[in-house]
Amino acid sequence: GESVGLHLPTLSVQEGDNSIINCAYSNSASDYFIWYKQESGKGPQFIIDIRSNMDKRQGQRVTVLLNKTVKHLSLQIAATQPGDSAVYFCAELLHQAGTALIFGKGTTLSVSS
């Protein structure tokens, strides 16, 4: 499968491959992280979340890994499908001036069949 060590704005994979999308977050005090998928013209859709007391969490075809030492998140998508094509954002919940989601730079995933 395709993987990236650093954040890249785009990722192109073949249908059936595994995809890995990386994200760096900014605040060491953040204790909650969410991955969202955003299709063109739509609002962000919740995929999976993880709290800072965990380093891995699995969902249906998706896994999120958290490395607090280097402030890094990754989203792994197994058996990527054309319907997975979208922009993916990681977000950290910041407990300052309310509880704001701070979004990372998005990655556009393109899946070809």
Added chain:
Amino acid sequence: ETGVTQSPTHLIKTRGQQVTLRCSSQSGHNTVSWYQQALGQGPQFIFQYYREEENGRGNFPPRFSGLQFPNYSSELNVNALELDDSALYLCASSSRIADTQYFGPGTRLTVL
């Protein structure tokens, strides 16, 4: 699909005008947050409302204001519109302040 709805879907205004955007939160959610998403960027936090009170604000000027109603629906008001206000405005609701935020489909605002 989340239970968060927004209206209108699209809006065109001219510079200097005022606009009101509306959001209905998901059933059981008492917290609403608003975000601005410029083309090609990630959403940016505008402010959050919890039980009808503003609970926090991002780096946006006072001409961005809001309200939350007893049924937890919310409005975003923008006065003296500027060209740079053209963006997708997203509303997100959550069951508690620090819980997962679920987004609506957004309102696309174009300022000419």
